[in-house]
Amino acid sequence: MKRLFLSAVLPVMALSFAGTAHAGADKVGDQKFFKSVEGEWVGPGEIVAGKYKGTKFTCSFTGATPDGKVGMSLDGGCRVGMFTQKMSATIEQKGRSGYRGTFLDGSQGKGLDIISGNVVGGSKVVLALNRNQLNGVMQARVPDENTMHVTVSVRVDKQLVPVIGMKLTRIDGVAVGAIAKN
Template identity: 65%
Template sequence: MKRAILPAFLPLATASAVVGLTAPAEANERDKKFFQQVEGEWVGPGEIVAGKYKGTKFTCSFTGSTPEASVGMTLDGSCRVGVFTQKMSATVERKGSGYRGTFMDGAAGKGLDVVSGNVDGRRVVLGLNRAALKGAMIARLSDDDAMTVTVSVRVEKQMVPVIGMNLKRVDGAAVGSVAQK
């Protein structure tokens, strides 16, 4: 079961969700601003840092967009390990005072459910669930064009980091292109 779950956390690196600010209108504006900051094209390397697949390196590419009628984000892309590529997709949307979402087909299928979240400035923390697995994803914008992501799972009473990623914004730029003088 770990093999199916660990790769499921990868695309949630850029899928953000938020809750818990005091004034709903103010919360919506802050939430919307954060989601807009992570819109666009992101690529970067990652590594599984714990568990059976510790040391496995991968590269992901994502396109994030925000809906016009609600607060949230849709993320589409893929992650690659060696010659193998896995399509990734996630949707997170404000529902009442919180956020709900799915990665792939959600926990009812082979994916995950996003069950909670909180934005604090340039950082988002998401609660993730799949059956008995409980976890969290933290994404931090270190600047406008760089984001670090850590995914952790609960083991007994402790959160253990299992995945780390460093994503860079590549909007409109060809990755690997040579600059002309």
């Protein structure tokens, strides 16, 4: 059951870090948001609706921005019990059509496509996610430089239903337990 959870739900959650913006958006403001997500992030999450409601997990990610481009990449994984699922996402500005991206190998493989979105007010990104008949929205909010709140919702009938919530903390440059980063 945990392995099914990892393959069905965690791919949607991992997209939580990728950002998109609409055509004509403020390139400098978007780049500032993407840079704010650079670094090491860890934290707990929980499935808040659906078949796996109440399932708790822990994730660890490294965010980076590409040289000379607006966008970002994310690498890491999430753990449920003793099972870990590797996660990766890439997003870049693609001409006037805004940003496009993929999680894992995109919807043509076992992942998801990032099809549209918007950086809002420099501290939040809202994305549209798609894979076959699955349509959803992810919102990532960075209220301060060391905290990120992520919510993933899926469309059921004509409503968006939140299914995943995460609270991540920046750990780069911060001592963890009794072990300081070199």
